[in-house]
Amino acid sequence: MDAEAHELIAGYALDALEPADRARAKELLERSEEAREELRSLTEATAAMATAVSGPAAPPALRERVLEAAREDRQTVVPLESRRRPRLAPVLGVAAAVAAAVAVALGIWGLSVSSDLDDSRAALAQARAAATVLSSPDARQVALQQGNGTLVVSGTDAVLVLNSMEAAPAGKTYEIWVLDGETPVRAGLFSGGAARDVVPVDGTVGSGAKVLVTVESAGGADAPTTSPIVASNPV
C-alpha cells in the first residue's frame, strides 16, 4: 500500500472521511487484504481511544431502550429458518445458534493460540465435528433423562450440548459413553466449566443407544466407575 492508501484507511478508522473518500476507502477495502488488515489494527487503536473517555454514565433505562428497539425490529424481519420450515424452527434454531457460536469460538481460538499445534488441531477437528452435526438439516434433539442440556443427533453422529456443567474437579475428567446394548463404549473426554459445553460424541450412536457421562480420573477409564451424571433418552 502506498502512503495515500494508508492515509485513506486511517481516515476511515477515525470516521473522518468525506463521503467521496469514504467510497474510495470501501472500494480499497473490498479488494485489498492488506488494507483490511491495516484497518483491523488501526481500529483497535481508535476503539482504545473510546475507552479513554470519561463523562456521565449511561442512564439505566438505555438498556431496555436498546432491547426494545431490537424487539420492534424483529417484528419486521422474520428469520429465514422460521419462514422456510416453521415446524422444525425451534430445533434448528437452537442447533444453528450453537453451531454459529462454535464456529466463532473456533475462529478466535485459532487466532489466540499458537504454541501447541497438535492440541490446536485436535480442538479444530472437534469443533468442526460439532458444527457439522449441529448445522446438518436432519439434526434433531434427544432429551436428557438426567442432566441439563440436550443431545443433538444427525444420522449416527451426535453432539452433547450441556448447560452450566461445573468444571471437572482437579485430577478428574468427564467421560462420555455410548450405551448400545449392555456395554458402554468410550466416546470422548471433556472438562466442563463453560456456560455451555458443546462436545461431539466419538463413534457411532445407533438407533436405541443412550449417551451417558460419568466422572472419571484424568485420562479416562475403560469402563465407567461412577454413576452417570448425564444420560440421554434412547436415540
Add this chain to the structure above:
Amino acid sequence: MPAIALQLTAPLRHNRQTVGRSHAHLSDEALVALVARGDETALGELYDRVGRVAFGIAYRVVRDEQLAEDAVQEGFLGVWRSAATFRAERAKASTWIITLVHRRAVDIVRRRERRPAEPLDTERSEVPDPAGSAEDEAWLGFERERVLAALGALPDAQREALELAYYGGYSQSELAERLGVPLGTIKSRMFAGLARLRELLDETETERTWTPRLTS
C-alpha cells in the same frame, strides 16, 4: 457390565438452576453469533459489557445525553441487524460495536450545527459514575490511564488531529479549514498519529485472553 443404566434414577445432580446472566461465560464473539440468530439475551449481555464505553464515546462526540442515547440505540440496532456479517478475524466484537456506535454519533453531530470542540483536557477531571462491577471499573480505569498516557506521548499536532477527528467528529476537510493547514497535512498527521498510537498501545498491551471452552 456394571449396572449403569439402573443407576440412572439416582442422579447426583438434578434440577440445577441456571441463574441470572445465563450468557455470562460466553466470549463477546460467541454472543455476537447468538445475536445473529435473534438471541435477545445475548444482545443484552453485549450491552452490559460494551454499553458503558459505547455511551461514553457517543456522549463525547455529540455532547448531549439524549443524542448520545440515540447513537447507542442505533449502533446496537446495527449490531442486531448485521451480526451475521461480523467476522471475528476482522475485529474484536467489542471493537466492532464501538465502531458502529461511533459512526452513528459522528453522523448525528455532522447533521447538527457545530459548536467549537473543547479540548480533551477539560474533561479529564470528570469522575465517571461507577456503573459496572468493581472489576470492570478497575479494568476501565487501567485502560483509560494507559490510553491517555499513549495519547500524551504523541506529538501535539498529531494528537490534536486524532482528538478532533475521533472525539470531535470533524472530517479531514473540516479540520484542514479549522486549523488552517493543507488537507494533505491533516491526512498525513492522522495516519502518522494513529500508527504511532497503535505502536504505543502495543508496547503496553495487557491482552485479556479468552480461554477456549471446547475441551478434549
